[in-house]
Amino acid sequence: AQSVSQHNHHVILSEAASLELGCNYSYGGTVNLFWYVQYPGQHLQLLLKYFSGDPLVKGIKGFEAEFIKSKFSFNLRKPSVQWSDTAEYFCAVTINNNAGNMLTFGGGTRLMVKP
Amino acid sequence: DSGVTQTPKHLITATGQRVTLRCSPRSGDLSVYWYQQSLDQGLQFLIQYYNGEERAKGNILERFSAQQFPDLHSELNLSSLELGDSALYFCASSPHGGGRAPRTDTQYFGPGTRLTVL
Helix, strand or coil: CCEEECCCCEEEEECCCCEEECCEEECCCCEEEEEEEECCCCCEEEEEEECCCCCEEECHHHCEEEEEHHHCEEEEEECCCCHHHCEEEEEEEEECCCCCCCCEECCCEEEEEEC | CCCCEEECCEEEECCCCCEEEEEECCCCCCEEEEEEEECCCEEEEEEEEECCEEEEECCCCCCEEEEECCCCCEEEEECCCCHHHCEEEEEEEECCCCCCCCCCCCCEECCCEEEEEC
């Protein structure tokens, strides 16, 4: 079965700092990769997704992620964070088989941006 | 707003009771997914329905069951509730999610139902 690891559980940054959140998955076949964000008290919102093609994908709110197949990684980046980016970030994968289309999530990374 | 609606927003009940959570998918989406978010287990997939039929099952307890109706809305039934069932329950929907789902199939999440078991 596939699994997803997010190594940073808590990250604290000052405004304007650069952000990189790690995500690694374990699965030998083809995966689809997602980053979701959950603002305090709210539901999960899709930040960006990767299915195929250019491994550098751009999402909403200035976020981007790079798929590195050889490293089984899909790290999330933002050049300059804002206080409003304070949230929990989840990396997730789906795999293409006949067993459904469920998302497997990482444990999440709580980001706090200090004003 | 993702277009996925869930009711109720909050639910407080006692151990041993039974509750029903409701989800309406985005217009045109055929698949509905249920996820549980708790502090100790994180976000866990429970079950998926596709066009009225069960498609995939995850870490769903036998005390829990779900169904998807002809109008594609779904209900998650939780019975014999225990303190440990307290969690946020999210519903998501996607256009496909069947056996040959396009690789671009993306899930959009509802606002969730916060269940508190006392």
